[in-house]
Amino acid sequence: MNENFFRILAALILLTGMGISSYFRIKADKQTGEKISRKVDGSVMMNIIKFGGLILWLSPFVYLINPQWMAWAKIGLPEWVRVLGIGVAIVNDVLLYWLFSSIGSGISPTSATRKEHKLSTSGPYRWVRHPLYTVGAILFISFGMMADNWFIAALGILAFIAMAKRTPQEEANLVEKFGDEYREYMKRTGRFFPKVGSR
Structure with missing residues (x-):
């Protein structure tokens, strides 16, 4: 398989993930009529999050435009590892679609909760409190596998x-809102x- 095969699939997967995220975030803003201020996390943390x-x-996207621009971070993975990254x-x-459809209008760009936020305990939230962080990290690690690039991973x-x-700040806000x-x-x-052993 040549590099274009991995680039095309990586682009489709990345754009699908971005589309799912954007769709549900825009929908949540429209449903609630609420734009959450990013200042709630503090300026230092928000600047780290924005820059990072x-x-x-x-x-x-640099890899997708021209893999040679990211060649300095090439690992030399066997093809089967790159195919595993695709899978x-x-x-x-x-999983991204499942978690966004489960949390619905409760999704927020910060650690703050929406005014009418209801606690999500269905879908992946039945077992994990913050699946978006896990799924997001896995998406980039798998992209690094597809791109054969340690920097992206x-x-x-x-x-x-x-x-x-x-x-911890996010969970403190949730305890304040939902209590016991x-x-x-x-x-x-x-x-x-x-x-x-969780049910």
Whole structure:
């Protein structure tokens, strides 16, 4: 398989994921009539997220435009690992649709909750409190596998770490909003991965 095969599939998978995310985020803003201020996370954290997000999203597009521009980060993966990356990414896009359709209008670009936010406990939220962070990181890691590029995969891991650092504030907001309901929910679910033995 030549490089164009991986580029075309990577582009389709990435654009599908972006389309799913954009559709549900715009829909949530329209349904609630509410635009959440990004200042809630604090200026330092938001600047880290914005700057990191810019690099995170630009790097796959640089690869898609011209893989030679990212050749300095080439790993030399065997073809079967790159094909595995395609499979993981396709499953990931399906998971992305599932989690966005499960949270509905509760999706927010910050750690703040919407005024009319209802606690989501269905779909992947039945087992995991923050599946979007996990799925987002896996998307970039699988993209790094498809592109044979350690830098893109590493950015996915770094983005996950940055979002994990923000999570305690997000959970404090959710405890404040939902009280004991959220505390009970925390007991039976994992933060980023399902709890072993959870129902």
